[in-house]
């Protein structure tokens with residue numbers, strides 16, 4: 489990660505945080521239960537739940553057994569979702585009755601969160617080309633009682649045009665450097681070859697997503713990586729196609745603005761509107777979110 493020393497604020501704290509364990513976070517499935525009721529049930533089983541101050545549906549959890557091993561999990565009362573991972577859908581802000589596409593959906597953390605905000609009303613298309621991951625996606629949709637979703641198994645960059653979606657989420661495949669707290673080998677940073685390969689696919693996915701959304705519609709681009717080549721460079725590439733503008737978005741937690749340049753590459757002042765999350769900001773993983781609006 490040394491190549492990020494100049495861009496990550498409070499580098500020492502960032503590096504120290506990467507070596508600290510991460511408590512699991514759960515998101516209440518409000519399609520099935522209220523946060524208060526869920527808290528009571530899990531506390532009665534001996535779990536300690538700490539509500540996240542910025543999200544009334546989420547709790548940090550500690551307990552003697554893994555949080556995935558409960559009947560409440562099996563009944564779909566909650567989804568284990570790292571805190572940073574909840575922000576792309578909050579930025580997407582889907583509403584009941586809309587047409588929403590989740591282009592890289594498996595295993596369904598964000599699809600199920602979208603369905604909650606849509607209150608199970610409207611059309612939610614959950615797409616992912618990886619067969620094994622599709623099975624996990626389907627299982628999660630059933631478990632959480634998602635009724636408004638259809639599932640497709642296409643490469644996102646080939647998703648057919650025709651339906652004009654109100655909102656599209658591109659939670660892109662990435663080099664996952666932001667998950668280095670859980671995957672120590674990533675503390676060295678991802679190999680540059682992987683970063684470049686991912687960036688090519690991400691550019692195709694985001695450019696195509698902008699053609700799938702209606703004029704005036706919203707596309708959210710998110711990753712769980714720190715690499716600017718997979719974040720700001722991808723958004724700049726998509727903006728340069730002239731179909732969209734970048735919207736400002738303020739998350740309710742500490743964050744850093746998107747970069748305007750890195751390693752000799754210029755992304756421009758516009759990219760400050762994107763959001764970077766680092767693990768030492770609110771004891772989480774790392775990630776990136778950009779909100780684009782189709783203009784023509």
Ligand SMILES: C[S@@+](CC[C@H](N)C(=O)[O-])C[C@H]1O[C@@H](n2cnc3c(N)ncnc32)[C@H](O)[C@@H]1O
Pocket residue numbers: 591592593594595596597598599615616617618621642643644645659660661662689693
């Ligand atoms: C970061 S994960 C998505 C996580 C998911 N959104 C969630 O919250 O549970 C990225 C996903 O992109 C999928 N993917 C890989 N290549 C793709 C492509 N060409 N088009 C669409 N999705 C792709 C992977 O199979 C993987 O499931």
